[in-house]
Amino acid sequence: MPDFGFSIKTARTENLDKVSLEKYRELLRKVPSFKRCFQCGCCSATCSAQQYTNFNIRKVHTSFRRGEYNLLSEELKKCMLCGKCTLLCPRGVNLRSLIMNMRQLLEEPVK
């Protein structure tokens, strides 16, 4: 196959009626500042782990928001908890707490 320099992307349609958002609601109860996130991506831009891995914190918490929990536990292990994202966040989201709570919630079975 010739190298076209791009690829065909698969559709990412999500049916929010069919996913469980229970863990996301629990996360909001534990880290209320997460409600203020407006997805600017500053957390990803400054991330130390992202320089060495393909870790993308914005993508991780967006997936969590949508109830897409597959492979998130593995992704979250890449975070070194340095806290640069927390310092930089323009909305004051407590990202370190967010990451720790996501890790914990993902280990719990879905209620």
Place this chain on the structure above:
Amino acid sequence: MANRFWNEYQKKIADNHFYYERSCIRQTFFPGSETAFLRMLKEELGKDVFDDFRLHTCTGIGYHADVVPLDTTMTVVGRIFSLMTEKGYENFVPSCVTSFGIFTEMVHMWEEHPELLDKTRENLWKACGREFNIPKNIAHPSDLIYHFRFELKKLMKYSLVNRFTGKPLRVVEHIGCHYAKIFPDKGVGKAEFPYVLAGMIEAWGGEVVDYPERRHCCGFGFRQYIVQENRGYSISNTKKKLESMEPYEPDFIVTNCPGCTLFLDRWQYTIAEMENKTYDREGYGIPVLTYEEMAGLLLGYNPWELGLQIHQVQAERLLDKIGIPYDLKQKYNAASGKILRAPEKPENLLV
């Protein structure tokens, strides 16, 4: 009552005396279409159409790619209108759907902000000492073919009927976004019920395929294609449309926009190379025609003069269904009579 509401969806289209503005990209991608349009209007219908060799870009692609600033686009549009004014025409017919969008948008802005019109007149005067009038009527060539579809039908030798089964051909119609989505009231049927191509298909004996993604973008989307890394979005959009229409087994696709014709056609090759997937049963792909090519074929024009061999998906099987004769020996002959080299055959898409 119903008719009264339907009247709101009609478009005023002039009957004669048109100033034709050729397209930059259509002359390259579908070289026979514009010639066929002029032949239909001038020779078949006896209309007065002025084809001006002095014309130039409308800046459409540069404008939508944020390369050309608004002031420049307005001045360039002003110059094109000045050429029309100089020749004494008031009905403007831009060949390309993007040009149609550009001219409509600039005229709309001048109506809403007269100071911009004054500035454009001043810029144009300083740049080349020209003056212009705004056209009384701006119509896309597909509007004209739609407007004269019944007159053309009387002249047609063939119809959109499968001669083997006697049933109407199943046709997917695709309207360019810049035709009816920028200013919905400027298109026939507005953005809600675009009827410009469907009207031609129904009048000429075909059956319009209504499928789920009928109004989805073709995949061009300037930003999606112009940057190579983003082309994945472009081809994914086209794939979504092709997958959606595949179960309805259309005989061909007809569009009124150069981008749509190109991408629905060429991406079929790329998808076949990447995923070994074609969207008809036999592996030949779904032919994609411009509305001029469709009308020209039915009028009995030579398929090779219309430029069907320039498309990626070849149309011989469609010609067989309609019953149009063609000479394969003439397929790659230049207008001068010189025999050109046949293109290489792709691996997965049959030709």
